[in-house]
Amino acid sequence: MASLLSIENICGGYGRKNVVNNISLDVNEGDVLGLIGPNGSGKTTLLRLATRILQPHEGSILFRQKNIYTMHLKEFCRNVAFVAQDIGTNFSFTVMEIVLMGRIPHLKRMQFETKKDIQIAEDALQVTASLHLKDKMIDELSAGERQRIIIARAIAQEPRLLFLDEPTSHLDIGHQIQILDLLKKLNREQNVTIVMVQHDLNLAGCYCNRIALLDSGTVYKQGTPEGVLTYQNIEAVYKTIVLVNENPITKKPNIVLVPGDKICEPR
């Protein structure tokens, strides 16, 4: 499979400090890649570098062999979309207005949306099972509904690659599964490549075909869920004791957390 995005020896962060230290990572067409790692390991910073919010100090990122930092910003955003953890509720745009914003990269200056753009926005709402929310205000929605709308906006961008930063961290288990199923469907049916930061190791194991485990700004391990989610790797990076067995249904690694007082000290 061809590499869609290649991250090559990237270093970057805030001010002069490097939070991401010499990371190289390939994202293949059709991947669902999970970025995992402890707080401060550089997951979000890596996403911000890959979506051009931050400029790298060193290294480069190529999208289909083109340097993303010299690409036209609108062209980049026609190919790559980003879904934040939550967009907040500080404004009262309608759902349709929000989803239509996803068409901005496809519009020229001084050009307003056409019927086609509205159709694409409605299709995106349909895919995310949110068409009935079309005329609602975004601040009336629940967190789960809001997350679907933000994903719908990203779909309206018609990207080949979708980045998500902890898309399910504010949601209950039912909505977590709903959102991740939706992403899986997008990946399968519309061949959208997905890169997501995920704190829940079990969900990352179930839904990602590849996982990169980050530790203090570098990739500690990358590969299949079975290869990365071993107790040795997790204990070394997260500094916590876990038990790894097999999820009886998905046959993927299942991580069981162990409270501190249940750990038997060696005598």
Add this chain to the structure above:
Amino acid sequence: MNANIRRNILVLSGLLLTAVLLGLIKGAVKIPLQDLLSAANQPILNMRLLRIITAILAGCGLAVSGIALQAILRNPLAEPYLLGTSSGAGLAAVIAVILGISHIYLPLAAFAGAIASMIIVYNLAKEGTRISDRSLILAGVIVSIALSALIVFLVSIFGNLALHEMAWWLWGSMQVYDYRLVGLVAIPVIAGIIAIYFFSQDLNAISMGEEEAKHLGIDTQNMKKILIFVTALITASLICICGIIGFVGLIVPHMMRIIVGPNHKVLIPVTCIAAAVFMVACDMLSRTLFAPVEIPIGVITAVIGAPVFIILLKKCKRI
């Protein structure tokens, strides 16, 4: 466009028509409606029409500048004079009056002062090639305070003569003394409003956050620089013909956001009509309330604007 918005526009247009008619017949000299078109009243009518046009230009220009700045800075307190244009223009005008520069060059001096203070604020807010929102707001406030202090200093040294001349600059007036100037000012104001309207969708995106807008392919730094320049041009041009009119640029956008929502494609045209109604009505009141004495229009906009806004805010609970 849905029916609700269409109704709002219809109601506002009706109000505008009424305000314009009232503005034409009311004043120190009352003209009965049936005599409106008679030849005898022509001079008064022309004068009033010019004032109304000025009021509409000022209302639209200031309110749309306010919308743009509130969106790009995501700050509800942002208003057209945030970039120091008002105190810059005021200071330049005071200096011009003290130097005995004649009336025709006074607006030019004010324009130059407004643009100069905007350039100072802009450069103070620059961090490398970026414009920081917080620095821009702080620099604007600080430059305004410093220049205002200079105005007070000059006025106290050079006495009441200058102060009297200054009063209308600092509180605004629709008294037009040259129709060619109005024509000249109309060009940048109208062009500026149209330019801002073409940024509607970008303004929607940036009002959700600068990073959100960048993720949608908007070069936010570039956009901010363009809009700062356009709003400064609009306000500086308007200062030349009507001085400094507070409140319109701050309050009317918020009122309309409460009524039609934050989508700039709707918000900008609706705000234009509403601001025109507001200014024409305020101008009429400033002429008629204590006729033949004319009250500075800035006093009227504040006295009417504040309570109307508070009522709307209490009713709707959000800006």
